[in-house]
Amino acid sequence: MSRPRRLTPFGVLIALGICNHLVLTGSRVAVSLDALSLGANAATVGTLLALFALLPMLFAIPAGRLADRVGVRGPMLAGSIGIAGAAIIATAIAGLPALFVTVTFTVYCACAELNECCTLWPVTCPEPSPKSQAYVCVPQETS
Numbered sequence: 001m002s003r004p005r006r007l008t009p010f011g012v013l014i015a016l017g018i019c020n021h022l023v024l025t026g027s028r029v030a031v032s033l034d035a036l037s038l039g040a041n042a043a044t045v046g047t048l049l050a051l052f053a054l055l056p057m058l059f060a061i062p063a064g065r066l067a068d069r070v071g072v073r074g075p076m077l078a079g080s081i082g083i084a085g086a087a088i089i090a091t092a093i094a095g096l097p098a099l100f101v102t103v104t105f106t107v108y109c110a111c112a113e114l115n116e117c118c119t120l121w122p123v124t125c126p127e128p129s130p131k132s133q134a135y136v137c138v139p140q141e142t143s
Contacts, residue, residue, distance in 0.1 A: 016076075020079070020083050023084070023086075024083065027086070027087065027102065028049065031049075031099050031102060034090070034099060035048055038096055048103055051104065052107055055107040055108060056107055080109070082105055083105075085109075086102045087106070089105065
């Protein structure tokens with residue numbers, strides 16, 4: 001009888017990254033469809049979707065600096081909790097202002113969390129290699 005495999009920190013990092021990535025990617029579609037169902041015009045939907053690209057450009061460096069100052073665990077946990085909170089806001093509160101808040105929280109928290117995932121991979125992976133970096137960073141950053 002074999003013993004169950006122990007969950008490694010690298011496995012937790014991958015699982016957390018996948019869950020957060022699912023929410024970020026799914027929210028792109030859900031936010032635009034929800035805005036259209038609320039009667040938003042094309043400019044409003046375009047603005048919401050543009051925020052998914054604009055905000056990471058603005059927040060990536062400050063999120064990295066924050067991680068350098070306080071360490072990576074705090075921003076990563078806060079980012080994951082923030083992404084979950086943004087998803088709850090989107091489902092609990094109807095209206096376009098709630099969608100703008102959801103996009104802002106989701107993108108900022110994902111920026112902090114994804115930055116930390118790519119920072120932590122050499123620490124959590126038993127044998128850091130380009131392949132392990134590809135598992136953590138490349139799919140996250142290309143989306």
